[in-house]
Each structure stands twice: as C-alpha cells, then as structure tokens.
Amino acid sequence: MDVAAASIVMSQSKLQQEVGVQMMSKAKEQMAVQSEGLQKLMESAEVPQHPNLGQQLDVKA
Structure with missing residues (x-):
C-alpha cells in the first residue's frame, strides 16, 4: 500500500x-431529555x- 492510499x-x-x-453524543443528550421528562412526570x-x-x-405460619 502506498502512502496516498x-x-x-x-x-x-x-x-x-x-x-x-457525534451520534453517541446526540443519543446521550436525547436520553437525558427523556429521563428529565420522565422524572417530572413521576413527580407530578x-x-x-x-x-x-x-x-x-x-403473618401466617
């Protein structure tokens, strides 16, 4: 294989x-937003x- 290849x-x-x-970063951000929404829903x-x-x-024996 030459240098150019x-x-x-x-x-x-x-x-x-x-x-x-970058894709993993976007997925992480999306999961953070979803978990934040779920937490608010559970609290409400x-x-x-x-x-x-x-x-x-x-108790029964």
Missing part, C-alpha cells in the same frame, strides 16, 4: 470515528396515601 484509509477511519462519537403523579398503609403486617 494509507493516508486515505486513515482519514476515512478518523471520520468514521468522529461520526460515531398523584399517589393516594392511605393513612393506615404499612402499619400492620399479616
């Missing part, structure tokens, strides 16, 4: 790596609280 291969490899990193959900919930334990 090796240079082209290295350049293509570097470009492919950079594209992969109203869970009815029963006053006696968790006060008794039924």
